[in-house]
Amino acid sequence: MDQAVVHFVSGDLWGGAENQVWQLVDQQLGRPRLKVCVVILNPGQLFDKLTASGANVCLCDESQESFVHILRKSHDFVRQIKQSSPLVVLHSHRRKENLLALLIAVWEQLPAVRTLHGADEHSASASLMTRASKKLEQLLYRRAFKAHVVVAKHLALDLEKIGVRSESIKTISNGIDFAALHFAASQDRKHSHTTKIVGPAAEVQIRVGIVGRLVPVKRHDLFIQLAARIVEGGGLYVHFFIIGEGPLLEVTKAAARNSAARNNIHFFGFVEDVHEVIAEMDAVVILSDHEGLPLNLLESVGLGVMVLGHDVGGVGEILQSYPALLLQTPLLECAEKALWHLIDDDSSLKDQFQQCRAEVVKRFSIERCEQEYYRLYFPPNIDNET
Template identity: 35%
Template sequence: MSGDLWAGAEAQAFQLISGLQTNGVIKPTAVVFNRGVLFDKLTELGIDVTLADERALSPLGQIKTICKHLRQHPTDILHTHGFKENVLGTVSKYLSGVKRSVLTVHGSPESQSTWRAPRKKLTHLLDRALTAFCHDAVVTVSRHLKALLEPRYPSKTVVIRNFIDTDEILATAPGQPDDQEESDARCRIALVGRCVPVKRIDLFIDTIASLIADHNLDVEGNVCGDGPLLEVMRQYAKDEGVADFIHFRGFIRDMEPEWAAMHFLLMPSDHEGLPMTLLEALLRKVPVVAHNAGGIPEVLDNGNCGALVDNHSGKGYADKLAQLIKQPQTARQLAANGLTHVRKEFSKRENVQKYEGLYRAISQKNNF
C-alpha cells in the first residue's frame, strides 16, 4: 500500500488488516510506501510493517525491500492496493517465490493517463497487464466497479464491498441529535475528502454560493481534507465571494467533533468506488447529498438513505440541499434509513470473513 495519505483506500486496508488480526485465522503483515497515518496505526496495532520509502528508494530499491519482507515473513498470498503498488508488488511476488496474489481496486483512475506523462502511463499499462495475467482474483469494492472491470478480467473479478467497524463507532461516537432546533444557528455543510480534482471542491464552493445567493439560506461550508488543490480552492472561494462562508480545515485526525457538528455531508465527486466517508456519515446519522455516480448509489440504497443528484452542478446540489434544509423531517428519515442500511450491509465482521473465504479459495486453487 502507498499510505501517503489517510484516504478511503488506506482506511479500508486498515479495517481489513485489523479485522484479520482480530479473527486470528490469517496472519497479516504489511509493506507501506510512505510513513504516515496508516504506517503509524498499523504499528500501534502490533502489525509487522516494513517501510519501502518511495521518497528515498528507487523502484528497484523498493522491490528489494518488498522481497526482503516477503522472505522474512513467509507469505502465502500477496495483496496489493494501488497502481504502482501492484506493479512493484507483483514483480516482488515472482522474485520471492510467492505463489498466489490478489488486488483490490478501490475506484476508477482519478485522471486519464497519457503519454505526456510517460511514467504514469507506463505504470497504468503495466498494472493492467499484470492484473490480467498475474493475479488469482481482482476484488472490486462495488457492483458498479465489477460491471466495469469484469469484461477486462473475466472469471476472476469479485465484489467485496468496503466496510466499517459499526460496533466500535456506535459505542464511542456521540452521534447526531434526533431533532434540530428550529432556531439552530447557521446550517453547517461539509465535504470530507482530499483536495484533488475528482472530489470537485469547486462544485462544493459553487453550491455554498448558490445556497446563499439563490436560496437566501444562512449556511457555512467546511472542507475537511488536505491535498494539492487546497490553496487553489481557497483562491477560488475568494474569487466567488464566499471565502467568509467556507472554512478549509485541512487534514483532521480526530473527526468525531466534526461529525457531531455537521448538519449535512455533500459529496459532489465526479466518481467514487465505494466511499468510506459515506459509510462514516451514515453510521452517525448525518444526512447526505451526493452525486448519482459510481458506487455512491449502492451506499445510499439508490436514494433511500440519502439524496442523489443527477444535475452535477452547484445549482443542482444547492437545489437538493435547500429542499432538505426546508424539510428537516425528510432529512432525518433519510439519515435513519442510512444507519440501518450501513449496519446491515457494510459491517466489518461479515466482510472480513468474505476476504478470508477468498484467501482460502485462492490458496486451494478453487474457482470462485
C-alpha cells in the same frame, strides 16, 4: 496451520483507500492464527497506526529508496514470513504496490490479490509511453493475480472492458466499525470543533461539510458555488466546512475568498480524528465526478449525519433507493434544492435518510468485509480454519 497476509500499501496521504486498509488490518489482527504483515512505502498516519497496532510492518520509504531497493527489501521481508507461515497471500492496494506484489508473487510462487479502490484516473490524452506502460501492466495483472477485488459493482465492469476474466473479479464492499462510530456519535462535544473554526459569536444553525483530498475529481469548486447559492438565497446561518488537504488547497481557498459566501466557508485542513468533525455536521455532500465506494459516505451515515451524494459509482449504488439523497444532473441545481429541503427540515428527506442508515449499517460492517477477504485468501478447499 499458520497463515499470513502481506498487504502492500502506499500510505503517502490519508484518504479513503488508506482508511479502509487500516480498518481491514485492524480487524484481521483479531483473527487467530493469521499473521498480518504490511509493506508500506511512506511514513505518515497509516504507518503510525499500523506500527502501534502490533502488525508486522516493513517501511520502504519511496522518497529515500529506489524501486529496485524497495523490491529487494520487500522481497526479503516476504521470504522471512514465508519461513514461518506455509500459507501466505499477498494483497496489494494501488499501482506501484501492485507491481511489487506481482513480482514477488511470481518469484516466490505465492497467490496474490489486488483491490481496486476507485476508477483508474489515467486519461486518453496521456503520452504514448504512459498508455503503453499501462497496457503492459494490465496484461501482467490479468495473468498474475488470482483475484481482482473491486469495492463497487461498476468497477467490475471497468475491469471486464480491459479483458479481465469475470470469474477472477470479486466484489467486496468496504466496511466500517459501526460500533466505534456509534460511540463517537454519542459523545456530546457541543460542536466544539466547528466552534473553534467559526468563532463562538457566529450564528450557525446548519453545518454542511465536504470530506476528502482536495483534488480535481472531488469538485470542491462546485462546493464553493453551492455555498454561494445558499447564502445569496438567504441562508446566512448556513456554514460550509471543507475537511481535508491536497494539491488544490490554495486554489480552493482563493475561490472561497472571492465567493459571496466567503464568511460562511471554513477550512479544517487535515484532521486525524475526522469522524469527530463529521459528527458535528448536519449534512455531508459528495460532488465527485467519479467514486469507488467512499468511506466518508459510510462513516457519515454511521454517525447519523445525512449524506447528499452525486449519482456516480458506489455512491449511486448505495443511494439509488433514496432519491431525496441522490443528486442527479444538473448537479449544482440538484444539490442546492436538496440543501434547501434540509434547511426547511423536510420530513421526507429525514425519513429516507433513516431508512438509508439502517441499510448501510446492515450491509457494510467491517466484520463482513474481513470475513469475505479471508475466504478469498484461504478458500475452504485448502487446509485452514473457517
